[in-house]
Amino acid sequence: MPTSSMLLLLADGRFPAGAHAHSGGLEAAVAAGRVTDLGTLGEFLRGRLATAGLVGAAFAAAAHRAVPTADRAAELGRLDAELDARTAAPALRTVSRRQGRALLRAGRAIWPYAPFGDLPGGAAGPHQPLVFGLLAAAAGLSRTETALAAAHGTVTGAASAGVRLLGLDPYHVQALLIALAGACDTTAADAARAADGPPEELPAAAAPLADIHAEAHVTWEVRLFAS
Amino acid sequence: MRAAARLVARTDGRGRTVLAELRGEPPLLLRQVPGRDGGVTVYVVGGAAGPLAGDDLRLDVEVGRGAVVRVHTVAASVALPGRPGAVSRMRVRASVAEGASLHWLPEQLVAATGCAHLADSRVMVADGGTLLWRDELICGRYGEQPGDVVVRTTVDHAGRPLLRQSLAVGPDVPGWSGPAVLGGAPATGSLLLLDPARPAAPPEVDLGGPVAGTASRERPGAVARLPLAGDAATLWTATAPDADTLRQHLTPRLPGPVPAPT
Numbered sequence: 001m002p003t004s005s006m007l008l009l010l011a012d013g014r015f016p017a018g019a020h021a022h023s024g025g026l027e028a029a030v031a032a033g034r035v036t037d038l039g040t041l042g043e044f045l046r047g048r049l050a051t052a053g054l055v056g057a058a059f060a061a062a063a064h065r066a067v068p069t070a071d072r073a074a075e076l077g078r079l080d081a082e083l084d085a086r087t088a089a090p091a092l093r094t095v096s097r098r099q100g101r102a103l104l105r106a107g108r109a110i111w112p113y114a115p116f117g118d119l120p121g122g123a124a125g126p127h128q129p130l131v132f133g134l135l136a137a138a139a140g141l142s143r144t145e146t147a148l149a150a151a152h153g154t155v156t157g158a159a160s161a162g163v164r165l166l167g168l169d170p171y172h173v174q175a176l177l178i179a180l181a182g183a184c185d186t187t188a189a190d191a192a193r194a195a196d197g198p199p200e201e202l203p204a205a206a207a208p209l210a211d212i213h214a215e216a217h218v219t220w221e222v223r224l225f226a227s
Numbered sequence: 228m229r230a231a232a233r234l235v236a237r238t239d240g241r242g243r244t245v246l247a248e249l250r251g252e253p254p255l256l257l258r259q260v261p262g263r264d265g266g267v268t269v270y271v272v273g274g275a276a277g278p279l280a281g282d283d284l285r286l287d288v289e290v291g292r293g294a295v296v297r298v299h300t301v302a303a304s305v306a307l308p309g310r311p312g313a314v315s316r317m318r319v320r321a322s323v324a325e326g327a328s329l330h331w332l333p334e335q336l337v338a339a340t341g342c343a344h345l346a347d348s349r350v351m352v353a354d355g356g357t358l359l360w361r362d363e364l365i366c367g368r369y370g371e372q373p374g375d376v377v378v379r380t381t382v383d384h385a386g387r388p389l390l391r392q393s394l395a396v397g398p399d400v401p402g403w404s405g406p407a408v409l410g411g412a413p414a415t416g417s418l419l420l421l422d423p424a425r426p427a428a429p430p431e432v433d434l435g436g437p438v439a440g441t442a443s444r445e446r447p448g449a450v451a452r453l454p455l456a457g458d459a460a461t462l463w464t465a466t467a468p469d470a471d472t473l474r475q476h477l478t479p480r481l482p483g484p485v486p487a488p489t
Contacts (some may be wrong), residue, residue, distance in 0.1 A: 088462045204379070208465065
């Protein structure tokens with residue numbers, strides 16, 4: 001089944017899952033004075049892609065892989081616990097589950113027969129990459145396409161937040177994303193390959209400042225972005 | 228160089244920890260020093276420089292029911308380049324039984340220019356076990372850029388995943404020193420505390436930066452205290468301008484009795 005249009009729809013920032021409300025940690029990095037211009041934004045995006053981008057894409061791909069398995073709910077439960085163990089900052093666990101809930105609302109409305117009922121997470125909500133994996137499988141995307149859309153989303157959201165937070169020229173920010181396209185493809189391929197292995201061997205790329213910034217950001221009374 | 232070392236601790240039935248096995252080979256030698264509180268303290272004594280790329284080192288630690296073990300190293304280990312294309316490995320495999328306690332508090336790992344090193348630790352802690360585990364990485368000797376290093380820490384608690392983190396630095400790692408990962412800090416690390424007598428501490432963060440009321444002083448580095456999922460354990464994660472500041476950030480400060488960090 002040709003999936004090109006599906007891939008574009010799922011990778012589109014206008015997909016109604018509230019992604020525009022999140023800066024992917026950029027707002028806190030800007031406030032800490034660590035991202036100030038186009039150059040530091042580019043470095044931020046590169047580091048985010050290699051850490052949160054890789055992990056999120058690998059878990060989306062692993063959830064996609066779990067869909068046709070007989071013990072799908074148990075497999076998704078293992079992925080949920082493994083992703084928790086890779087998300088040391090409670091603020092980031094909360095954000096992932098909140099974004100998962102938002103994506104789940106869209107998924108249930110669009111693909112009512114997809115097996116979203118097997119997702120773990122209870123009232124807190126399922127982790128966003130797991131929902132994304134199920135949703136991409138329902139849309140008929142391949143595992144690599146699933147990882148690609150997930151990795152893409154981790155950098156495009158932060159990049160457009162950069163335009164708003166720093167008043168950067170949107171043409172120049174788009175040029176940053178174009179320059180990152182190759183790295184995004186490679187990250188997605190690595191993530192899809194990793195999903196062949198057992199859940200405990202999935203990537204666990206850590207970013208100390210992402211954890212530290214997230215915990216600082218969640219204490220602010222006024223902020224432009226939810227994360 | 229290939230080397231393996233092994234440490235097995237048990238209790239003697241009167242509440243004292245004894246070493247049922249303690250063996251190593253250069254450059255991975257183990258030395259017991261007088262302990263306190265009935266526990267044992269063991270130092271890893273580097274019998275050679277390095278690790279050098281190509282070295283393959285493995286340390287197994289087994290802490291049996293009720294035993295108390297503290298492991299230190301006598302000096303920082305400096306990962307150095309070796310044969311072109313070769314990687315050095317230091318693998319630690321540890322298990323901590325119910326009622327047992329392991330403090331793993333080595334000196335820092337320093338990533339020298341041109342090194343290629345993997346520090347891979349896997350720890351299984353049974354329900355009712357205690358673990359204090361510190362990883363510290365210095366990116367390059369003074370004024371030097373680091374080679375490629377991965378510090379991977381995998382901890383299971385009561386058969387479930389507790390912590391999985393893999394920090395990568397070096398010229399082959401995109402964005403590692405940038406504002407999403409280390410923000411230019413040359414020192415980074417984490418301290419994990421899992422103690423059945425102590426629930427996870429609530430989150431707390433210190434971003435560093437200017438000290439209120441002073442024009443010139445800066446609190447260096449940044450640190451966050453993070454309760455892990457399940458609220459059984461706490462992780463401190465930090466970045467710092469130097470090894471001393473990092474050590475200060477990764478020394479536990481909690482109300483009540485605190486495990487001695489050093």
